[in-house]
Amino acid sequence: MVCQLPVDCLNEIFEYLEKNIVTLHSCLLVNRLWCKVSVRILWRDIWKSYIPSRILNTLIACLPNESKNLLRKNGIFISTPTLKYPLFNYASFCKVLPINEIYLTIDDFLKIENFNTPISLLRVRNHVMTQEIFKMLMSQITSLKEITYYLNVHDESISNNINFIYFPGTKECLTNLSELNCGSNINSEFFYQLSKICCNIQSLIIGFGYNISNGLKDLISSQNNLKYLSLIQYYCSADWLDIIPSFTKHSNTLIKLKINGRNKYGSLSFIAAFKNLQELDLLGCCTSQEFEVLQYVIFSKLQNLKFSRECPKIEMLIKFLEINGKNLKEFHVPNSLHLLDLLDINILCPNLKNNRY
Template identity: 50%
Template sequence: MTCQLPSDCLNEILEYLEEDRHTLYSCLLVNRLWCEISVRILWRNIWNCEISLQRRYQILNTLISCLSNESKELLRKNEMSILTPTPKLPLFNYAAFCKFLSINYISETVSNVLEDELLSSRKHLVTEEIIKMFANQITSLRKLFYYNNYIDFSFPYFPGLKDLSELYCSSNLSPNFFYQLSQICHNLHTLSIQFNHYVTPNELKQLISLQKNLEVLVLSAYDDVSWEDVIPALKNNSNTITKLYLYGDSSNLPFSFISLLSNLQEFIFSFLDGSYFEDFEQLQHVNFPNLQTLKFPYQYPRPEYITKFLENNGKNLKMLCIGDSNKALNLSIANFCPNLKRLFKIFSNNELDILKTIFNNCQYLESITIWCGKYYLSEKEVFETVANYSPINFCELKIDNIESHSDISSEDLETFFISWKNRIPKRILSLIIIKDLYNNLDDYEENMKIIEKYENLGVIRFSTISLEEENKEEY
């Protein structure tokens, strides 16, 4: 006699596999119940930009097969013979399972897959019919990506938008889109706006001001475009926003509005160009009692501004990232940030004592990311300092070789592992190499033999990640 799990229990179990798509594909083959639950999870978010062209073709073919008879007839009337003949209807209403919708990715998929088959106007029609299908079938949409207005996306027929919690959009979309959305959507949790037009529509400002529980705000502005127009609309959300991410290329963008965000917990200030950021001067004296994560991965305001900011807010910080080297600023981390758990900071080749001071003063530090190279600390110096000065909770070291090849010898590497093995209390060290243009310590056979030896002894856990993966994780 066979015993089968109740569907609600099985559903809860398979939910844990949401990120493990390979295992979910295997679950499709168990039986009808397993297949139904796995398909629903797999189709929740199919817009993975890293999937192959063949996979995109399969997705598009499935979506086209799910179109209504009216849509299929419309495509036929426009002489589009792109449907794969199938004797049976699709097993599931796949579009109804989607909770994440990317308007632009649908358009890109149609354009890429049908590149040599259809004229631009006909590709546009295919895209519109697929979007209409999603709009009619999705009853509760969580996340919407919509950046370019070459698709006229209106939605009187889209009831699922009432439950939208995350919106990623650009400021040059149709004002009618923002107006209609503002009439039904007042509970956005996350709002990301890419500013690419000099005038911000009033309808977008209204949408922002009507939000009741906005927690995550992402503002991006490049090519001398500004987010200044929307700042007054943020007033109603000044107490609810806990995460603020700013991206741009100009030091003239306004930052003083940040002082209104009294419950800010996470702040990323990511600018590839610009200097001084004088508007930040007003923020150096502001106290953010809940701030735990602070990141300046590229350009940052004057060091004296950041130092004063850390003096007022460093005590509660758990994560700090500052992508440049400044001796006074590095010392301020040791003086004002005693509760850090994760740190990314660049140290020049004459700042080894500052690293030691940070280890001594930041006794809760668990992870550090360090650049090594000709103008920075050497790997040998970093290893010796980590072994002898890092606090008892320390368990992760990330190294990125910048502008030089790895100069660590196999003897120095083994000495470090022996020192770590003898530390009390014992903790497994996660050693992560960020793969850049230069040879890293894992590119040498003797080093890898030693790494494997101490992995087998349970002393270290070794891995590598690409620079792109690291940037995605940190910034």
């Protein structure tokens, strides 16, 4: 007689396979119990591991009959296999919501099925289908962990109208949201409503577009335990000076900071407020002028320091390392900074485990 491992034991084993998609997929095929356990893990972040069109077909199959009928009334064709309700409630397993990925997948789906349909009608159908998919996700997902939402640069008028904040179940779904990756120019109402629901975001990545929605300040200020902040400055990005006070409110909790792109509207002196930083990553944004204030700031917990593409003057860097090098474990500077070869870096940073310069 074959001995069957308990569900709890299987679950603990499969958790180690979360990033091994091929092996995890093989577990689906062993038997129903293995399938039941592994499918929950596989679907947490399903958009990274499966073909988007197949994921969408599965989500359509999960839609309630009321939503499927609404799609038909709006001229959206649903194939026969999709009409059958699936073996599992796959939507309930999702923990990551890539809004852009879903929107673009629906857009491609409709263009294939309706290649002769006018663009204006496709937009209407896209909106209807997107809303029904998100309505289902909000009602079925018990605790969403991550959202990614950037405007579609090719058609911002559509993607900026994606709004699921008012759907039933949204509050319960988003209360424990811990990661948000978003554009600064998402409509303000989205940020306003999100700030009322999500107060425990720990990781926030913001790509600065041509403007900054007023609601973004509210969202940032409403967080209680922000630990990781990443600011991405695009070529034609807006002035972000007004939003800096919202960041510095989290000076006690923030431990990781990454800035990608030059701050065209002011210095990096606001970084000095984050005295508990453990990781600081400055990508293409740190000239000597911008680093002038930071060279004297004490970051007693700093362990990882990284400069990419640009670096302050060698004397400024030495002053900074004299103050903060003691606890550094990783240190990266551009390869062009050959002057560091003249230094005994181990004297300034005695605990280095990894360095590249």
